[in-house]
Amino acid sequence: MADKRALVVGAGLGGISAACALAAAGWQVSLFEKNDKIGGKLNIAQEEGYTFDLGPSIVTMPAVFGAVFQRAGRDMKDYVTMTTVDPHWRCFFPDGAQLDLNADRSLAGNAKAHLTVDEDGQLDAFYRYAEGLYAFSNKVYFKKPSDTLQDVLLSYNPLKLNHDSDRASTMDDGVRRYIRNPYLAATMNFFAKYVGSSPYDAPAILNLLSYVQWEFGLWYVPGGLYGIAQGLRRLLDELGVDIYLNSEVTKIQTEQGRAAGVRLSDGRRFAADVVVSNMEFIPAYRDVLGEPVDRWQPLEEQFEPACSGLVLHLGVDTQYPQLAHHNFFFSRHPDKHFHSIFREGQLPTDPTIYLVAPGKSDPSLAPAGGEVIKVLPHIPHLGRGLHSDKEYRELRDILLDKLEAMGLTDLRQHIVTEMMWTPKNIEELYYSNRGAIYGVVSDRDKNLGFKGAKKSRYYDDLFFVGGSVNPGPGMPMAVLSGLQTADLILGQVGANPIGT
Numbered sequence: 001m002a003d004k005r006a007l008v009v010g011a012g013l014g015g016i017s018a019a020c021a022l023a024a025a026g027w028q029v030s031l032f033e034k035n036d037k038i039g040g041k042l043n044i045a046q047e048e049g050y051t052f053d054l055g056p057s058i059v060t061m062p063a064v065f066g067a068v069f070q071r072a073g074r075d076m077k078d079y080v081t082m083t084t085v086d087p088h089w090r091c092f093f094p095d096g097a098q099l100d101l102n103a104d105r106s107l108a109g110n111a112k113a114h115l116t117v118d119e120d121g122q123l124d125a126f127y128r129y130a131e132g133l134y135a136f137s138n139k140v141y142f143k144k145p146s147d148t149l150q151d152v153l154l155s156y157n158p159l160k161l162n163h164d165s166d167r168a169s170t171m172d173d174g175v176r177r178y179i180r181n182p183y184l185a186a187t188m189n190f191f192a193k194y195v196g197s198s199p200y201d202a203p204a205i206l207n208l209l210s211y212v213q214w215e216f217g218l219w220y221v222p223g224g225l226y227g228i229a230q231g232l233r234r235l236l237d238e239l240g241v242d243i244y245l246n247s248e249v250t251k252i253q254t255e256q257g258r259a260a261g262v263r264l265s266d267g268r269r270f271a272a273d274v275v276v277s278n279m280e281f282i283p284a285y286r287d288v289l290g291e292p293v294d295r296w297q298p299l300e301e302q303f304e305p306a307c308s309g310l311v312l313h314l315g316v317d318t319q320y321p322q323l324a325h326h327n328f329f330f331s332r333h334p335d336k337h338f339h340s341i342f343r344e345g346q347l348p349t350d351p352t353i354y355l356v357a358p359g360k361s362d363p364s365l366a367p368a369g370g371e372v373i374k375v376l377p378h379i380p381h382l383g384r385g386l387h388s389d390k391e392y393r394e395l396r397d398i399l400l401d402k403l404e405a406m407g408l409t410d411l412r413q414h415i416v417t418e419m420m421w422t423p424k425n426i427e428e429l430y431y432s433n434r435g436a437i438y439g440v441v442s443d444r445d446k447n448l449g450f451k452g453a454k455k456s457r458y459y460d461d462l463f464f465v466g467g468s469v470n471p472g473p474g475m476p477m478a479v480l481s482g483l484q485t486a487d488l489i490l491g492q493v494g495a496n497p498i499g500t
């Protein structure tokens with residue numbers, strides 16, 4: 001096998017996982033990354049004594065990460081430390097209601113949240129439903145590299161498919177079938193965040209996300225999530241993967257209907273048996289394969305990008321004890337919030353805000369007495385709504401006003417250092433399609449939750465990994481896409497453990 005060579009374009013989690021799995025199987029692998037470090041959106045910055053995770057902050061399904069190390073006969077524990085987070089989420093509502101989702105699947109809330117024993121029962125019934133959705137997906141989607149409904153039907157009884165996947169429903173339909181408490185329903189709907197989609201448009205199958213979080217836990221990496229990338233970097237080095245940083249691939253070269261190599265911006269060329277693109281498939285077809293417009297534009301509707309985000313990274317010189325590690329500050333009208341982003345392409349005027357305060361688990365991220373706060377409302381990708389820097393700055397003010405009004409007193413006065421990332425910054429840094437932060441949107445009508453295919457529809461020996469292809473976005477799924485694609489290349493069904 002040592003004479004087989006793979007070139008991987010992009011060192012995001014999908015690219016890294018594919019590179020590790022192929023190298024562990026004996027291939028010679030070269031990994032090209034346009035930025036100065038590996039990890040892609042899993043990224044880090046340090047400013048004035050504060051450490052910021054620029055991208056992800058929530059780790060679920062740690063076993064998927066562990067599978068990358070297992071492929072190489074290693075134990076992830078020797079490379080990456082993960083600790084559990086509890087409560088999982090703390091939710092603040094504009095009328096003062098407050099609700100915690102705890103790691104043991106209990107709920108805690110103040111009097112305004114009107115939680116009763118009945119709500120526990122509703123959540124339990126919902127959980128069983130979510131477990132069924134997970135069991136379905138695990139069988140046909142996580143453990144198999146399915147890319148279409150036809151692939152799924154090869155391994156699932158068609159008479160049971162609609163029922164077992166709750167195919168006719170949206171996430172919101174599924175949530176409201178079980179949960180009547182409006183605060184709890186809004187909270188469960190917000191799991192759509194994990195795939196950058198709207199619960200009113202995403203297929204109900206994505207209600208499996210809450211099951212996954214409770215069953216396999218919500219995790220943190222002390223020192224910041226970039227520790228995952230550092231652990232993977234060690235593994236790549238041990239496996240002998242050649243890593244080229246600051247090396248942009250400007251051309252995937254094709255000959256006789258197959259991918260034959262890559263050319264870098266400095267003119268260097270590399271030949272390969274297989275090219276794996278962690279660059280999303282639409283930008284790859286458009287920008288580095290130079291395909292005519294009729295080959296990629298029709299894909300834009302079915303595989304519309306997921307949402308983008310306006311990300312504020314704040315280093316503050318105080319601490320807010322009311323915060324948990326992961327917090328949500330809800331909109332007065334969660335449905336309008338989602339519709340403005342996903343249907344109207346507007347910046348939300350009263351956004352639901354995801355706020356991460358990782359200092360609750362890890363005080364080392366900030367100078368004594370201070371903490372790191374990441375503020376992340378979802379906003380439209382650049383294809384849906386082109387907004388000016390002035391509009392993004394106005395949204396920043398709306399966010400800070402809302403957080404101050406909902407209890408983060410004098411937040412502005414306490415900011416020591418601040419970075420603001422707009423969709424344009426995200427597009428430029430990672431070349432994600434239209435500045436999306438979670439690859440392709442999950443939409444029942446457009447794609448039934450399926451993302452792009454892992455094998456190119458136009459060229460042999462060209463494969464895709466990452467958030468734009470199945471099984472989809474979010475760190476664990478991006479990692480799994482890399483493993484599944486490696487399996488396709490190797491012609492094997494790999495062992496890709498999902499749970500615990």
Ligand SMILES: Cc1cc2nc3c(=O)[nH]c(=O)nc-3n(C[C@H](O)[C@H](O)[C@H](O)COP(=O)(O)OP(=O)(O)OC[C@H]3O[C@@H](n4cnc5c(N)ncnc54)[C@H](O)[C@@H]3O)c2cc1C
Pocket residue numbers: 009010011012013014015032033034035039040041042054055056057058059060247248249250278279280288309311376426429430431432437438439465466467468473474475476478479
């Ligand atoms: C702000 C934010 C918050 C998030 N929160 C979470 C979270 O809490 N939990 C979670 O699980 N997920 C979260 N995500 C999503 C998660 O980060 C992504 O789904 C996942 O990391 C994407 O991995 P990927 O394999 O698609 O690669 P990407 O991270 O997209 O990396 C692709 C890499 O390819 C490189 N590249 C592209 N084109 C070229 C080229 N031509 N030549 C060379 N290199 C190229 C890019 O520079 C980049 O490094 C978040 C993302 C963001 C941005």
